[in-house]
Amino acid sequence: MKHIAIIGASGYTGAQITSLINTDSDLSIQGLYVSENSLDKGKPLAELYPSYNHISLCLKPLTNEAKNAIVAQADAVVLATDHVVSLHLAAWFYKQGLAVFDLSGAYRFGSLEQYPKWYGFTHEYPEVLAEAVYGLAEWNAAEITQSKMIAVPGCYPTASLTALKPISHLLTEVLPVINAVSGVTGAGRKAHLHTSFCEVSLTAYGVMGHRHQPEIATQLGHNVVFTPHLGNFKRGILATITVQLAKGTTADDIAAAYQCYDDAALITVKQNAFPKVDDVVHTANCLVGWKYDADTHYLVVSSAIDNLMKGAASQALQCIKIHFGNESQ
Numbered sequence: 001m002k003h004i005a006i007i008g009a010s011g012y013t014g015a016q017i018t019s020l021i022n023t024d025s026d027l028s029i030q031g032l033y034v035s036e037n038s039l040d041k042g043k044p045l046a047e048l049y050p051s052y053n054h055i056s057l058c059l060k061p062l063t064n065e066a067k068n069a070i071v072a073q074a075d076a077v078v079l080a081t082d083h084v085v086s087l088h089l090a091a092w093f094y095k096q097g098l099a100v101f102d103l104s105g106a107y108r109f110g111s112l113e114q115y116p117k118w119y120g121f122t123h124e125y126p127e128v129l130a131e132a133v134y135g136l137a138e139w140n141a142a143e144i145t146q147s148k149m150i151a152v153p154g155c156y157p158t159a160s161l162t163a164l165k166p167i168s169h170l171l172t173e174v175l176p177v178i179n180a181v182s183g184v185t186g187a188g189r190k191a192h193l194h195t196s197f198c199e200v201s202l203t204a205y206g207v208m209g210h211r212h213q214p215e216i217a218t219q220l221g222h223n224v225v226f227t228p229h230l231g232n233f234k235r236g237i238l239a240t241i242t243v244q245l246a247k248g249t250t251a252d253d254i255a256a257a258y259q260c261y262d263d264a265a266l267i268t269v270k271q272n273a274f275p276k277v278d279d280v281v282h283t284a285n286c287l288v289g290w291k292y293d294a295d296t297h298y299l300v301v302s303s304a305i306d307n308l309m310k311g312a313a314s315q316a317l318q319c320i321k322i323h324f325g326n327e328s329q
Contacts, residue, residue: 002027003076004027004028004029005029005070006029006080007080008034008085012308013312016308018032021317022055024317026324030074032059033061038059042058043059067093071096075098075324077099078320079100079101080103084106084121086106094128105151105154105215106119133147135151141322150323152315153219155305156237159180159239159286160212160216160220160239161216164222167243168222171244176224178226178227180227180238182237182307183233183307184232184234185308202232210228213225236281241303243298244298249297258288266284266286269288270287271290272289275287275303280306284310287305288304289301
């Protein structure tokens with residue numbers, strides 16, 4: 001039995017992974033934590049999320065005493081916190097010997113130079129960053145097993161990379177064009193006017209400047225055009241990607257490439273059939289559908305995930321179980 005502390009448990013992702021760990025027979029929750037200044041400290045999680053009324057745990061402030069208790073009692077810590085908060089907490093807990101599963105972007109880039117540009121801060125822990133591995137579960141299981149610093153991927157990159165990595169060797173110099181739509185939970189629990197359901201209308205945002213573009217490009221090894229969209233639904237991501245493949249590529253070549261997922265329990269790939277967001281919400285699954293035009297060498301591939309599950313909490317759980325040897329990929 002491994003004991004897991006969850007910091008940032010009051011947010012959508014933190015609450016979701018709390019629920020997942022709570023039902024896992026190999027894991028237990030050491031404690032749920034929020035910042036010392038949080039208005040949610042001291043509240044039962046079920047007060048914030050009545051659907052979790054089977055979980056009796058309360059949200060504790062992350063004091064110095066609490067941090068020391070985590071080190072003494074936990075095997076790992078999950079950080080569902082802001083990027084800058086995770087930057088410091090991840091390094092501190094890692095140096096104390098705990099396994100860290102960080103859901104922020106603070107350790108997703110291997111290069112220090114990327115952080116000021118895309119996240120607005122200077123990375124202060126190059127020695128910890130050098131040990132971090134990218135937690136794309138179906139692709140990096142060996143690395144996840146070996147490292148105690150796991151950077152869980154972003155939701156958009158998870159959807160996009162799951163679709164693109166199997167065919168990366170078939171790409172041309174023409175950049176893949178990714179158009180992806182996310183539900184409003186991707187913006188977090190804090191209220192904002194632009195994520196109010198009375199205000200949300202399907203729209204592109206972060207055009208030609210979203211921080212997930214370099215994350216996708218770095219992990220794919222190929223630059224991309226990435227345009228995220230906000231949709232007026234709660235959960236889920238649908239990424240539809242148009243790519244030009246090398247001349248001579250056949251549909252059989254593409255089908256063979258996607259056979260890499262034949263043993264991946266959570267990923268289903270279908271030719272000439274395209275997924276819907278409703279097919280994946282509240283699940284850990286990723287559905288991929290594709291169609292190829294051999295005359296123009298263009299492939300259209302769609303990938304659907306739940307942004308709070310496969311795009312965050314359930315992938316973090318996959319990483320935890322891989323790291324501790326409870327799950328093979």
